Amino acid sequence: MTVVERGTLEAARNDDIVCLVKASGRGSTAATTIRWVIDDGTQVKKGDKVIELDRSGLEDQKLAQQIAVEKAKAAVIKAEGDLQTVISQNDSDELDAQAKLDVAKLDLEKYIFDKDGKGGEYLRDLNKILGDLKEAESNVEMWRERASWTRRMFEKKFKTINEVEADEAKLKSAELAVRKLKDELTVLKDFMYRRNVVDLESKVKLAEEALKRVRIQRQAKEATARSELETAKKTLEQEEAKLKDIEEQLSHCTMYAPKDGMVVYFVDERSRGGFGAQSSVIAQGEPVREGQKLIRIPDLSSMLVNTRVHEAMVSRIRPGMKVGVRVDALRDRILKGSVKSVATIAIQLDWRSAGDVKMYQTIVSIDETVPGLKPGMSAEVTIHVDATDKPVPTVPVQAIVGGPEMGAKRTVFVKGPNGQPVEREVEIGLTNDKVAEIRSGLKAGEEVVLNPKVLVGDRLKTRQPVEGAPSGAPTNGATPGTPGSASGDKPAAAANGTGTPSAPGATPSAGGPGGASGPMAGGGAPGGRRGGFNPAMLNDPEVKKMLAQDPRVQAIMKEQGVDDVGKIDWTKVRIPGRGAGGAGGGPPAGAPQGGSPPPMP
Secondary structure (H helix, E strand, O other): OOOEEEEEEEOOOEEEOOOOOOOOOOOOEEEEEEEEEOOOEEEEEOOEEEEEOOOHHHHHHHHHHHHHHHHHHHHHHHHHHHHHHHHHHHHHHHHEEEHHHHHHHHHHHHOOOOOOOOOOOOHHHHHHHHHHHHHHHHHHHHHHHHHHHHHHHHHHOOOHHHHHHHHHHHHHHHHHHHHHHHHHEEEEEHHHOOOHHHHHHHHHHHHHHHHHHHHHHHHHHHHHHHHHHHHHHHHHHHHHHHHHHHHHHHHHHHOOOOOOOOOOOOOHHHOOOOOOOOOOOOOOOEEEOOOOOEEEEEOOOEEEEEEEHHHHHHHHOOOOEEEEEHHHHHHHOOEEEEEEEEEEOOOOOOOOOOOOEEEEEEEEEOOOOOOOOOOOOEEEEEEEOOOOOOOOOEEHHOOOOOOOOHHHEEEEEEEOOOOOEEEEEEEEEEOOOEEEEEEEEEOOOEEEOOHHHHHHHHHOOOOOOOOOOOOOOOOOOOOOOOOOOOOOOOOOOOOOOOOOOOOOOOOOOOOOOOOOOOOOOOOOOOOOOOOOOOHHHHHHHHHHHHHHHHOOOOOHHHHHHHOHHHHHOOOHHHEOOOOOOOOOOOOOOOOOOOOOOOOOO
C-alpha cells in the first residue's frame, strides 16, 4: 500500500534575507519599494549585493530627525542653565530667610536681655522712666518748697504775687511731669512689655515659617528643574535613538548575500494558494513590507519535498516512513527519502482543491545528496504505508461486492465450469485503489467477473478504480480506499485483473468497453465515473501551460510530431491501464478534468 502525491522541491536549510526597513507610517504596511534586485536563480558569492531598496524617503526622514535632535540638545542646555539658576536663587532666598530669622531672634533677645544677660531694652526703658520719675519727684519737692518760701516772702512783702504764682505754676508742672512718668511706667510694665514681647516672638515665628517655606519651595523648584532637565535628556535620547534607527534602516536598504549559493525569490505559501491580503512579488518597483522575506539562499546539499496528502490517507502517514522520490528532472532515478513531518491541521483550500476536500501538508526529506536538484522542481513522492511480507493473490477491487460494513467477508462472482458466473464468499486483506488481497476463497488463475453490477444490480456496493482521483477518494459508492499500488508481486486471481481485455464471456467493466479511446482515461460508455475532458479547455493559456510542462504530454507531442499541446490528436492517444475495461486514451493523469482548474505539475 502506497500513497503517491505530487510536490515541490525545497531546501531543508535556507538563509533568508528579510526586509528590516520599518513601515513608513501609522496604518501603512509598505516600508519602501525595490530599487534593484538580482535575477532569480543567480549564483552569488558571500558579500555580493543581491537587493537594493529605495532610500529616498528615509533620507528625508533622517534630515528631519537631525533637526529634531539639535532642538532636543538646545532644550537640554536650557534646562541645565535653568537648574543652575534655580539652585542659585534658592540659595539666596534661603540665606535671606535665615538672616531675617536670626535678626528676629536677636531683636527678641535684645529687648528682654542685654548681651551680658542683665537686661535688655525693656530694662533700659524701665530704668529711664524710673530715673526720670525720681528726678520729677525731686523737682516737685523742690518747687513745693520754693513755692512755699515765695508765698511766705510775699506775705512779708518781699516777693510779688506774680513770683508766687510763677513758682506755684512750676510746682504744678513738676507734679504733672511726675504723673506723666508714672503713667508711662504703668504702660511700660502692664502693656508695652507684653506687646513688644509678643511682637518680637511672632516675628521670630514668622521668620522660622518663612525659612521653612523657602526650603520647601527650594526642593520643589529644584525637583521641577531637574525633572525638566531629565525630560529634555530623555527627549534627546529618544530623538537620537530615532536618528540611529533611521541610519540603521538606511544601512538595511542594501542587502548582501550571507553565503555562497543560488538566489531564490521567496514566495509565501499563502500567495501560492491565492490567500493573504498582501502580494509578495519580488521585482523592481514593487513595494515591500517590514519583516517580509525577500530572498532565500538555499543549502542545496539537503533537500526536501513539500507535498499534500488527502484526508482519507493522512491518518496512515507517520514520520519516519520510507519514501521513494522521483524528480521530474531525473525521471530515471528514484531517490530515497523519509517522512519528516505531517501537518495536524488541514491547509486552506485554493483553486487546486476540489470542493470540500481537505489536504494536509506533508514534508518529505530526501536522504541522499543529489547534484542538480533545485528548489521549485516538481517531484512525485511514493510513501510506503503498508505491505504484505510475501506475494499474495489479488483481484481488481471492482470485482468485489460489498462494503466495509461486511467486515473482511465479501463476495465475488467466479466463472464456473459451464462458463456461468457463480457467487462465492471471500476474505480480503490489504486493499488499495486498484487491487485487494485475497486471504481465502480464491486461488490464483481463477477468473472473476469484473462487472458484478450486471448480475446484482445497484443493491450492493462495488468499487471502480479511478486513475488520477484524489488519494483515497471513494468511487462508485465505496468507502475511501488506499491510493497507490500494492507492495510486492501481485499475481491476479482473474485473467483480466490487470486491465487487459476480458476473456470471452466476461462482462465488460463499468468504465466503458475495452480499448475505448477518448480525451480522458476511463472515458467511454455511460457509467464511467470520470468527467470528460473538453479540448476547448486548451484555449485557457494557464491550462495549456500546465499541460505543456508535463513530461508525459511532452512525450505524446514528440510521438505525434507536434510542437504545441493544441495540435495533439487526443483520439490517437493510448495510455495502457487507463480504464476499467482496457487501454483508454487521453491526457496523462493530473490533466484538467470536468472543467476544473488543472493540478499543478
